[in-house]
Amino acid sequence: MSDNLKAYMDNGAGKPVDPRVLDEMNLYHTEFYGNPASFHSKGFEALTALKTARERVSSLINADPKEIIFTSGSTEANNLALIGGVRRYKKRGTKVVISAVEHISVINITKKLTREGFTVQLCPVDEHGVIKLSELEKLVDDDTVMVSIMTANGEIGTIQPIKEAAEIAHSHEALFHTDATAAMGQIDLDVRHSDVDYMTLSSNDMYGPRGVGALYIKIGIRITPLMIGGGQEQGVRSGTENVAGIMAMSKAAEIAQEEMAEESGRLSELRDALIKGLLEVIPESYLNGHPMNRLPNNANIRYSFIEGEALIMSLDDVGVQLSSGSACAAKTLEPSHTLLACGLKHEEAHGSLVFTLGKNNNRRQVDYVIQEMPGIVHRLRAMSPLTPEELR
Amino acid sequence: MYSEKVLKHFKEPKNVGEMKDADGMGTVGNPVCGDMMSMYIKVKDDTIENISFKTFGCGAAIATSSMTTELAKGKTLDEAMDITRQDVANALDGLPPVKMHCSNLAADALHEAIKNYKENKEK
Numbered sequence: 001m002s003d004n005l006k007a008y009m010d011n012g013a014g015k016p017v018d019p020r021v022l023d024e025m026n027l028y029h030t031e032f033y034g035n036p037a038s039f040h041s042k043g044f045e046a047l048t049a050l051k052t053a054r055e056r057v058s059s060l061i062n063a064d065p066k067e068i069i070f071t072s073g074s075t076e077a078n079n080l081a082l083i084g085g086v087r088r089y090k091k092r093g094t095k096v097v098i099s100a101v102e103h104i105s106v107i108n109i110t111k112k113l114t115r116e117g118f119t120v121q122l123c124p125v126d127e128h129g130v131i132k133l134s135e136l137e138k139l140v141d142d143d144t145v146m147v148s149i150m151t152a153n154g155e156i157g158t159i160q161p162i163k164e165a166a167e168i169a170h171s172h173e174a175l176f177h178t179d180a181t182a183a184m185g186q187i188d189l190d191v192r193h194s195d196v197d198y199m200t201l202s203s204n205d206m207y208g209p210r211g212v213g214a215l216y217i218k219i220g221i222r223i224t225p226l227m228i229g230g231g232q233e234q235g236v237r238s239g240t241e242n243v244a245g246i247m248a249m250s251k252a253a254e255i256a257q258e259e260m261a262e263e264s265g266r267l268s269e270l271r272d273a274l275i276k277g278l279l280e281v282i283p284e285s286y287l288n289g290h291p292m293n294r295l296p297n298n299a300n301i302r303y304s305f306i307e308g309e310a311l312i313m314s315l316d317d318v319g320v321q322l323s324s325g326s327a328c329a330a331k332t333l334e335p336s337h338t339l340l341a342c343g344l345k346h347e348e349a350h351g352s353l354v355f356t357l358g359k360n361n362n363r364r365q366v367d368y369v370i371q372e373m374p375g376i377v378h379r380l381r382a383m384s385p386l387t388p389e390e391l392r
Numbered sequence: 393m394y395s396e397k398v399l400k401h402f403k404e405p406k407n408v409g410e411m412k413d414a415d416g417m418g419t420v421g422n423p424v425c426g427d428m429m430s431m432y433i434k435v436k437d438d439t440i441e442n443i444s445f446k447t448f449g450c451g452a453a454i455a456t457s458s459m460t461t462e463l464a465k466g467k468t469l470d471e472a473m474d475i476t477r478q479d480v481a482n483a484l485d486g487l488p489p490v491k492m493h494c495s496n497l498a499a500d501a502l503h504e505a506i507k508n509y510k511e512n513k514e515k
Contacts, residue, residue, distance in 0.1 A: 307426055307448060307449050307450050308450075309450035310450055310451055310454060326450070345424075346425070348428070385448055386448045
């Protein structure tokens with residue numbers, strides 16, 4: 001295996017930081033290190049930086065700079081939106097509706113809300129992982145305080161109809177939150193067009209550093225803070241601002257805005273070549289997620305009769321890194337709730353692989369994976385008692 | 393994270409395959425849980441003369457299957473019945489805690505195969 005054939009295809013789990021972003025971040029660690037609250041020139045530098053950062057991030061999603069609250073990441077933004085939102089508006093109702101394929105952070109936050117007395121309902125999805133709007137209409141009523149539907153699913157790539165979902169929420173005066181983490185830097189995000197009240201934004205998903213994220217909160221929409229302190233971020237999120245991280249995230253947003261159209265086009269082509277190639281060379285393999293309406297970087301393929309962690313280990317051995325929907329690769333020992341929600345059986349979910357492409361991937365790597373996969377799948381299938389005779 | 397021994401037994405498992413003329417066979421686990429193992433044994437003079445396995449499952453499932461066949465080969469049936477999950481894990485320089493229960497079933501499959509052999513013999 002030569003170095004240029006190593007293929008990291010787990011960009012949904014973690015991305016490298018763009019060197020341009022890193023340069024910007026370094027400046028704010030070493031030169032413009034003042035506290036934005038300080039009333040002197042070093043403080044003003046930092047305060048100006050925050051203003052720039054808010055402009056850049058808001059521009060990416062067609063928001064107003066005042067609508068951006070920086071956090072420590074997507075998980076905190078999800079906590080702030082869901083817990084802070086329903087606490088602030090609890091007089092409006094007792095029900096929270098989320099999709100059955102939300103990220104684990106949203107699912108676990110709503111479990112906490114259940115303990116606070118809210119009723120949480122899951123909106124089912126179809127076989128491609130798209131929320132059923134007709135079911136959402138039935139679930140949302142005048143007792144619903146919040147609806148949260150992700151913009152796109154990072155595991156199966158499926159893009160959700162959030163504009164339509166927001167409309168349903170608003171028709172019952174419920175708030176609408178969307179976790180846009182997996183979609184960051186890949187598809188156009190427009191909070192005005194989609195008419196969302198809260199949107200979770202990630203930094204690392206667009207090649208910014210980890211440890212920073214943001215929540216969009218529509219002007220006029222309120223929230224109960226979770227973090228109490230010096231009243232930073234309009235009092236919504238206290239704690240001295242992570243100016244360097246915030247500037248880095250905003251630089252990543254600026255780059256994403258400039259380069260997204262071209263890069264998403266390139267990734268879509270790679271993705272389609274990967275999906276087509278893999279399905280062609282291996283029998284009893286299937287695409288998970290939506291065939292067309294999916295994130296440019298995502299391919300999720302299911303292999304019958306074998307298990308995902310064993311696939312990951314075998315691929316890692318030939319220099320390819322990715323994720324799986326298998327229970328064995330997860331902390332919970334449960335297969336992916338997303339795949340199960342799409343109607344897959346447990347044994348089917350166990351054999352699923354998640355490829356998430358990124359800037360560092362190219363056609364040669366895609367061809368390399370397509371070349372390596374048949375041998376790996378065949379070896380594991382030959383070992384499996386489930387494999388039918390003709391596939392051994 | 394797996395030990396070097398687990399990785400080695402995953403990459404180059406010993407005694408893989410179905411045994412057409414097995415004297416005893418045992419299967420444990422199920423595909424719903426993500427792990428399923430079959431052990432086949434050939435017995436001569438109350439000793440496991442030959443053994444093989446087929447496994448559906450994660451890296452630990454495959455490595456423990458391979459290690460179990462290595463531990464059991466050449467042992468008397470009584471000795472093989474005494475091989476425990478812990479013995480298998482120890483022989484692999486340990487397993488991650490979450491894998492101890494779900495994927496470490498190979499010793500059970502071995503015991504089932506021995507029971508199956510004894511049942512076949514009584515018939």
